[in-house]
Amino acid sequence: MDLFEAIKGRRSCRNFSPDPVPEDDLGKILEAGTWAPSPLNAQPWEFIAISSKGVKEKIFSEAERCRQWAIEKTGWKWLGKYQLDFLKTAPMIIAVIGDPEKSGVDMFQEEGRMGYQHACAAAVQNIHLAAYALGYATLWFTLFDKKVMREILGVPQEKVPLALICLGKAGSEMPPVSRKDMARNIRYIR
Amino acid sequence: MDLFEAIKGRRSCRNFSPDPVPEDDLGKILEAGTWAPSPLNAQPWEFIAISSKGVKEKIFSEAERCRQWAIEKTGWKWLGKYQLDFLKTAPMIIAVIGDPEKSGVDMFQEEGRMGYQHACAAAVQNIHLAAYALGYATLWFTLFDKKVMREILGVPQEKVPLALICLGKAGSEMPPVSRKDMARNIRYIR
Numbered sequence: 001m002d003l004f005e006a007i008k009g010r011r012s013c014r015n016f017s018p019d020p021v022p023e024d025d026l027g028k029i030l031e032a033g034t035w036a037p038s039p040l041n042a043q044p045w046e047f048i049a050i051s052s053k054g055v056k057e058k059i060f061s062e063a064e065r066c067r068q069w070a071i072e073k074t075g076w077k078w079l080g081k082y083q084l085d086f087l088k089t090a091p092m093i094i095a096v097i098g099d100p101e102k103s104g105v106d107m108f109q110e111e112g113r114m115g116y117q118h119a120c121a122a123a124v125q126n127i128h129l130a131a132y133a134l135g136y137a138t139l140w141f142t143l144f145d146k147k148v149m150r151e152i153l154g155v156p157q158e159k160v161p162l163a164l165i166c167l168g169k170a171g172s173e174m175p176p177v178s179r180k181d182m183a184r185n186i187r188y189i190r
Numbered sequence: 191m192d193l194f195e196a197i198k199g200r201r202s203c204r205n206f207s208p209d210p211v212p213e214d215d216l217g218k219i220l221e222a223g224t225w226a227p228s229p230l231n232a233q234p235w236e237f238i239a240i241s242s243k244g245v246k247e248k249i250f251s252e253a254e255r256c257r258q259w260a261i262e263k264t265g266w267k268w269l270g271k272y273q274l275d276f277l278k279t280a281p282m283i284i285a286v287i288g289d290p291e292k293s294g295v296d297m298f299q300e301e302g303r304m305g306y307q308h309a310c311a312a313a314v315q316n317i318h319l320a321a322y323a324l325g326y327a328t329l330w331f332t333l334f335d336k337k338v339m340r341e342i343l344g345v346p347q348e349k350v351p352l353a354l355i356c357l358g359k360a361g362s363e364m365p366p367v368s369r370k371d372m373a374r375n376i377r378y379i380r
Contacts, residue, residue: 001192001193002191002193003191003192003193004218007225007320012231030376031372032194032197034372034375035198035367036315037201037315039332041202041367041368043369046376047375048376048379049376049377050378051379070295070298073298074295076295079295105264105266106332106333108260108264117308118307118308118310118314118332118352119311121312121315122311122314122315122318124308124312125312125315126315129319130193130197142296146301163308179224179225180224180233182220182224185224185236185237186236186237186238186239187236187239188238188239188240189238189241189242189343190242
């Protein structure tokens with residue numbers, strides 16, 4: 001698929017069809033993740049491809065706990081209606097785990113240890129795009145406690161669970177995405 | 191260009207040709223950035239397209255100051271040889287500025303205020319890919335102090351300069367990128 005078509009594709013699917021993701025497609029999608037750029041080309045990511053029903057249910061419970069917390073903390077009404085069932089119904093969840101030791105020079109900077117996270121976010125975007133190009137829908141999910149997610153996924157203390165990407169075929173047609181007027185976010189220094 | 195071809199493309203160009211980037215191409219590249227996903231679709235980025243020689247020189251000076259600091263701090267020998275002239279010779283630098291107020295629910299979390307940075311990193315990756323697809327080379331640069339960069343670019347205190355992307359035609363052929371064995375970074379929970 002043409003790059004620009006994939007870039008304009010809809011993300012944030014919340015209604016997945018139960019069809020499993022074939023190994024071959026999953027492999028291409030994960031490989032796309034590994035091609036993201038990173039500080040000193042350290043490739044500071046691990047991808048965990050989760051299809052286990054039991055583990056997806058644990059993830060759902062943790063996210064639901066965080067949602068209840070967030071409803072109280074933020075007072076945002078829409079959160080009360082935001083059902084998290086997609087964490088159970090998505091046939092696959094890809095967890096992206098970062099390694100803070102592979103962050104480049106910014107390991108030594110005051111507001112540092114961010115480079116590895118930025119690289120992992122670039123990998124997430126590659127995964128989104130590759131999934132879309134292969135006919136899949138995705139959702140980038142981050143409402144979880146890192147400590148709890150480490151336990152659920154068996155991730156060692158020194159690594160950081162940064163994102164979950166729900167992956168599967170869309171169960172219904174998805175509306176197009178909206179964008180702000182570009183001119184509002186762009187400035188020139190000539 | 192096919193998405194997967196762009197994904198495997200080389201980044202981190204350090205030898206740019208002086209050819210300017212036409213407005214039309216720059217517009218497509220920046221638009222690709224604006225299509226990145228973000229928490230609550232808040233689009234927490236601003237892009238500053240810099241072609242001013244004077245401003246590029248100020249950026250170079252700041253980066254050079256940080257490089258000298260980093261040589262002392264890290265003891266990494268390669269930094270002594272890592273010339274930063276590409277910051278002056280790249281015909282264009284795109285600065286990506288993030289807005290911490292547009293970070294989604296994670297604004298309220300303990301290790302929060304990261305969602306906006308992840309969204310901006312996804313935008314950086316879109317910019318890399320779009321540039322490559324249009325025949326340009328790029329380099330993702332982050333060795334600068336945020337406070338100093340705010341001053342150079344006229345960015346208000348509450349926004350965060352997260353990345354500089356050098357952009358232009360490659361001045362010489364670029365070697366292919368290497369990747370770790372994929373199996374090392376992928377795990378399955380079935």
